[in-house]
Amino acid sequence: MATPDSRDHTIIQLPEAISINLQAVRIGICGLGTVGSGTFNVLRENAGEIAARAQAPVLVVHVGARRDNPACDLTGVRVSRDIFAVATDPEVDVLVELIGGTTVARELIETAIRAGKHVVTANKALIAEFGNELFALAAEYNVAVRYEAAVAGGIPIIKALREGLAGNRIEWLAGIINGTGNFILSEMRDHGREFADVLAEAQALGYAEADPTFDVEGIDAAHKLVILASLAFGIPLQFSSVYTEGITGVTPQDLRYAEELGYRIKHLGIAKQGDRGVELRVHPTLIPADRLLANVNGVKNAVLVEGSAVGSTLYYGAGAGGKPTASAVVADLVDLARDLSAGQISRVPSLSFCHESLQDLPIVPMAEVETSWYLRMEADDRPGVLSRIATIFSDQGISIEALIQKAPQAGQTRVPLIVLTNRAPQGKVDIAVQQIEELDSVAGRVTRIRVEVLDG
Numbered sequence: 211m212a213t214p215d216s217r218d219h220t221i222i223q224l225p226e227a228i229s230i231n232l233q234a235v236r237i238g239i240c241g242l243g244t245v246g247s248g249t250f251n252v253l254r255e256n257a258g259e260i261a262a263r264a265q266a267p268v269l270v271v272h273v274g275a276r277r278d279n280p281a282c283d284l285t286g287v288r289v290s291r292d293i294f295a296v297a298t299d300p301e302v303d304v305l306v307e308l309i310g311g312t313t314v315a316r317e318l319i320e321t322a323i324r325a326g327k328h329v330v331t332a333n334k335a336l337i338a339e340f341g342n343e344l345f346a347l348a349a350e351y352n353v354a355v356r357y358e359a360a361v362a363g364g365i366p367i368i369k370a371l372r373e374g375l376a377g378n379r380i381e382w383l384a385g386i387i388n389g390t391g392n393f394i395l396s397e398m399r400d401h402g403r404e405f406a407d408v409l410a411e412a413q414a415l416g417y418a419e420a421d422p423t424f425d426v427e428g429i430d431a432a433h434k435l436v437i438l439a440s441l442a443f444g445i446p447l448q449f450s451s452v453y454t455e456g457i458t459g460v461t462p463q464d465l466r467y468a469e470e471l472g473y474r475i476k477h478l479g480i481a482k483q484g485d486r487g488v489e490l491r492v493h494p495t496l497i498p499a500d501r502l503l504a505n506v507n508g509v510k511n512a513v514l515v516e517g518s519a520v521g522s523t524l525y526y527g528a529g530a531g532g533k534p535t536a537s538a539v540v541a542d543l544v545d546l547a548r549d550l551s552a553g554q555i556s557r558v559p560s561l562s563f564c565h566e567s568l569q570d571l572p573i574v575p576m577a578e579v580e581t582s583w584y585l586r587m588e589a590d591d592r593p594g595v596l597s598r599i600a601t602i603f604s605d606q607g608i609s610i611e612a613l614i615q616k617a618p619q620a621g622q623t624r625v626p627l628i629v630l631t632n633r634a635p636q637g638k639v640d641i642a643v644q645q646i647e648e649l650d651s652v653a654g655r656v657t658r659i660r661v662e663v664l665d666g
């Protein structure tokens with residue numbers, strides 16, 4: 211590490227209390243898009259507080275970017291078009307990877323680790339899919355890989371699970387963990403806006419992934435859920451085990467009917483551990499409208515964690531966006547700077563549990579996962595139809611909590627019928643739905659959305 215006065219770019223005003231003789235932590239940022247530019251600017255704007263907390267100036271010395279970003283004043287900072295020049299720069303202590311994706315980003319991080327650099331990343335796809343390998347490589351080279359920004363943007367949920375809740379057995383967690391998806395559902399519900407129109411706005415605001423199907427098909431939430439589940443239960447990262455359903459099938463009609471029934475539809479990531487193993491699932495979910503999670507709107511995220519000792523705790527804040535995500539990246543940098551000054555970079559294991567203690571618990575098959583269900587169908591409005599449907603449910607041992615028949619829509623002979631069931635395994639519901647879809651008196655497919663009450 212260099213002393214700040216040995217560099218020509220030390221133009222940041224630091225409080226006098228921070229000794230100028232302290233060694234600076236030298237940062238290389240790769241990727242100067244939404245999060246990269248946010249991180250660069252937060253480090254500049256809050257340099258005094260950051261240095262006071264880190265007990266050392268945290269200085270960006272090298273930026274790797276395809277092009278400059280007008281939002282960032284790069285005067286005095288080395289800039290390379292080749293991001294690998296940052297990963298091998300002997301003057302860089304910590305590489306911040308903010309390019310995204312799992313190919314070049316993986317190679318970049320591995321190069322940095324092999325060059326003895328610590329890494330901070332916001333890349334949930336990379337951690338979820340290749341985190342096991344990256345953490346092992348980092349351990350081999352005695353460097354840290356930090357990823358607070360990878361889950362729920364600015365909310366310090368990784369910190370909470372790795373450290374704050376370390377005294378608990380985590381029973382389950384449920385979260386709104388994709389800002390773009392929550393923004394879309396909120397705008398559709400509150401302002402009747404079109405899905406595609408809101409998605410375009412989320413992209414313009416810098417919330418969406420480079421490929422927005424990751425947001426709307428639930429893949430991004432699945433990446434994040436896998437990370438949360440590993441931290442919560444001490445299991446290796448296993449992206450392929452997550453059941454993933456997005457929000458593209460949620461209609462304005464269902465948002466409205468849910469509301470009428472006293473529920474809201476939210477896209478949730480849910481991880482639960484029980485006697486039969488671990489449930490890992492991402493899907494739209496009806497939750498009672500009076501729950502805190504039901505009232506998390508727009509780009510906000512929230513994660514509800516049920517711990518054996520603490521009970522329920524809830525973490526809320528901005529789930530996407532440049533500055534909020536930068537807040538998490540910079541928090542990792544401050545943490546790392548503190549660890550570096552204490553000479554203890556692996557004080558907290560990457561996945562909270564010691565690597566040797568990670569346990570590959572069985573994943574509960576979806577057919578066995580029990581929830582309540584919202585089922586909507588179009589049925590003939592004539593005697594006997596309701597009792598046929600009710601019999602199909604009772605034959606599968608599924609009890610009906612509510613059955614509502616709506617008025618027919620203009621020009622329609624069939625009526626929308628909504629069934630709310632009590633808790634039942636998905637396998638039973640699959641059979642009942644198939645039998646209902648085969649009835650002549652029911653048209654088309656049955657819309658199915660899970661219902662969770664999220665009781666602590």
Ligand SMILES: NC(=O)c1ccc[n+]([C@@H]2O[C@H](COP(=O)([O-])OP(=O)(O)OC[C@H]3O[C@@H](n4cnc5c(N)ncnc54)[C@H](O)[C@@H]3O)[C@@H](O)[C@H]2O)c1
Pocket residue numbers: 240241242243244245246274275276277291293308309310311314332333334335359360363416417418419420529530531532535
């Ligand atoms: N945007 C958010 O709100 C948010 C929140 C949390 C995490 N993330 C994650 O942060 C990462 C960055 O996201 P973003 O929204 O800032 O994306 P972005 O597209 O705004 O920025 C990425 C930048 O990296 C650059 N880049 C990509 N490949 C490069 C290469 N090979 N060489 C040089 N530059 C390259 C691009 O030109 C772009 O400027 C992603 O992993 C994303 O999942 C984003």
Ligand SMILES: N[C@@H](CCO)C(=O)O
Pocket residue numbers: 360361362363387388389390391417418419425430529530531
């Ligand atoms: N695309 C992501 C960014 C934050 O991880 C989201 O909308 O939540």
Ligand code: NA
Pocket residue numbers: 358359360361362363364365366367368538
């Ligand atoms: Na976070």
